[in-house]
Amino acid sequence: TSSHGQGPFIAAIDQGTTSSRCIVFDRDGRIVSVDQKEHEQIFPKPGWVEHNAAEIWTNVQEVVAGALDKAGISKEDVKALGITNQRETTVLWDKATGEPVHNALVWQDTRTDALCKELGRNVGQDRFRRETGLPLASYFAGPKIRWMLDNVEGLRQRAEAGEILFGTMDSWVIWNLTGGPNGGVHVTDVTNASRTMLMNLQTLNWDERILSSMDIPAAVLPEIRSSAEVYGYAKGALDGVPVASALGDQQAALFGQTCFSKGEAKSTYGTGTFLLLNTGDTPVNSYNGLLTTVGYRIGDQAPVYALEGSIAVTGSLVQWMRDQMGLIKSAAEIETLASSVEDNGGAYFVPAFSGLFAPYWRSDARGVIAGLTRYVTKAHIARAVLEATAWQTREIVDAMNKDSGVELTALKVDGGMTSNNLLMQTLADVLDAPVVRPMVAETTCLGAAYAAGLAVGFWQDTDELRANWRRAAEWTPRMDADTRDREYKNWLKAVERTMGWIE
Numbered sequence: 287t288s289s290h291g292q293g294p295f296i297a298a299i300d301q302g303t304t305s306s307r308c309i310v311f312d313r314d315g316r317i318v319s320v321d322q323k324e325h326e327q328i329f330p331k332p333g334w335v336e337h338n339a340a341e342i343w344t345n346v347q348e349v350v351a352g353a354l355d356k357a358g359i360s361k362e363d364v365k366a367l368g369i370t371n372q373r374e375t376t377v378l379w380d381k382a383t384g385e386p387v388h389n390a391l392v393w394q395d396t397r398t399d400a401l402c403k404e405l406g407r408n409v410g411q412d413r414f415r416r417e418t419g420l421p422l423a424s425y426f427a428g429p430k431i432r433w434m435l436d437n438v439e440g441l442r443q444r445a446e447a448g449e450i451l452f453g454t455m456d457s458w459v460i461w462n463l464t465g466g467p468n469g470g471v472h473v474t475d476v477t478n479a480s481r482t483m484l485m486n487l488q489t490l491n492w493d494e495r496i497l498s499s500m501d502i503p504a505a506v507l508p509e510i511r512s513s514a515e516v517y518g519y520a521k522g523a524l525d526g527v528p529v530a531s532a533l534g535d536q537q538a539a540l541f542g543q544t545c546f547s548k549g550e551a552k553s554t555y556g557t558g559t560f561l562l563l564n565t566g567d568t569p570v571n572s573y574n575g576l577l578t579t580v581g582y583r584i585g586d587q588a589p590v591y592a593l594e595g596s597i598a599v600t601g602s603l604v605q606w607m608r609d610q611m612g613l614i615k616s617a618a619e620i621e622t623l624a625s626s627v628e629d630n631g632g633a634y635f636v637p638a639f640s641g642l643f644a645p646y647w648r649s650d651a652r653g654v655i656a657g658l659t660r661y662v663t664k665a666h667i668a669r670a671v672l673e674a675t676a677w678q679t680r681e682i683v684d685a686m687n688k689d690s691g692v693e694l695t696a697l698k699v700d701g702g703m704t705s706n707n708l709l710m711q712t713l714a715d716v717l718d719a720p721v722v723r724p725m726v727a728e729t730t731c732l733g734a735a736y737a738a739g740l741a742v743g744f745w746q747d748t749d750e751l752r753a754n755w756r757r758a759a760e761w762t763p764r765m766d767a768d769t770r771d772r773e774y775k776n777w778l779k780a781v782e783r784t785m786g787w788i789e
């Protein structure tokens with residue numbers, strides 16, 4: 287409002303699952319302007335999800351221009367540009383032309399099911415867990431690269447000859463921003479690399495042994511760098527602006543929520559939901575279905591690790607109710623509809639659309655609505671949709687407690703779905719713990735901006751960033767223990783019913 291006018295500023299690009307956006311921040315971490323554009327979701331077959339990477343790059347350029355325009359500033363006012371992105375989504379492109387060789391395979395895509403099963407045969411799902419912190423699942427990038435190498439004609443040969451580059455969306459955007467075929471830098475950061483299933487969590491390098499078991503040529507891989515350093519300088523509209531951070535969106539949200547100390551956690555409610563707990567300088571193994579991942583690394587400081595509980599479908603279930611079912615006209619309407627009834631009427635909705643992620647990692651699961659009777663209306667289903675997000679969070683929190691031995695005292699939340707009051711109340715109820723939301727709910731972009739600002743000395747240290755965190759809202763539990771226990775049991779019964787659907 288008042289002091290926004292004076293720069294300088296940091297801009298952050300969030301290349302997300304459903305849209306790309308750019309946000310300009312001032313020194314206090316306040317939003318100066320936002321521009322956003324959705325891209326097409328391509329569903330060629332059941333379980334397949336693709337994006338057009340060229341469309342995404344065009345959108346990214348548009349939203350950057352748009353955000354600067356809305357802020358009324360020029361590139362000279364932007365001290366650095368940070369990048370954050372939907373993770374695991376995989377693109378391969380021609381180094382000479384910059385043309386993607388295939389649509390990007392989105393993290394939600396399950397086509398590598400059989401490949402993952404094959405890779406785990408005899409040894410099981412945990413074949414690469416010790417090195418990578420991840421179970422074998424179609425979610426991660428490595429198997430997606432392999433699928434394209436096997437299925438796009440002539441691609442393997444070209445890849446081996448060094449003509450093809452791989453990237454998650456951070457690499458794709460940075461390469462294009464810094465010149466594309468004319469000198470673009472081919473890098474990724476430790477957080478994004480930790481989702482490929484190809485990076486060793488201890489050395490933070492590509493793991494030779496895994497590359498050879500997955501049959502992926504090292505020639506396609508980007509260089510792994512820290513999350514906060516100058517990778518290169520933009521060409522084009524932002525000519526000369528340092529490109530100074532990259533973090534997977536969930537890690538960026540951890541950073542934006544200033545969870546810099548061991549034991550701090552956040553949960554982001556977007557198309558999916560991802561709860562990350564800072565575990566300090568050691569990677570903690572999970573015995574309860576969580577992922578071990580890199581939280582962030584600032585320049586040449588020691589890396590910070592995290593435990594993650596990933597839920598594939600939360601906000602995207604609301605979108606599905608709107609776009610595929612036509613039961614609501616806008617995403618916001620889900621709250622009004624759900625609030626028109628007292629409870630779920632006995633219905634439970636387990637949206638295992640991409641299989642089940644944490645803590646189950648079952649690619650063979652598919653969605654169910656259980657407990658239907660003639661009594662159930664679309665309002666009850668709307669309620670079950672919101673409850674699904676809450677119960678899935680509860681399962682992750684239980685797993686975190688078991689792995690870390692730490693009881694949750696409060697949950698820091700952010701992301702688009704946190705504007706849904708009924709959902710936030712339900713969350714506090716099923717967790718039996720307070721839920722708190724900061725002033726800036728756009729913590730993903732904020733985290734990328736923070737990291738970029740640290741890299742160029744715009745902010746001095748993490749203490750300065752912490753001072754910007756302000757509480758905006760809090761929800762406290764109201765549900766009685768009996769109801770909670772009964773509902774949790776019913777939810778778990780419904781979850782059982784999703785498994786083994788795909789042979």
Ligand code: G3P
Nearest residue numbers: 302303372373556557558
């Ligand atoms: O791992 C997938 C995650 O990074 C996607 O996040 O916010 O685009 O749903 P979002």
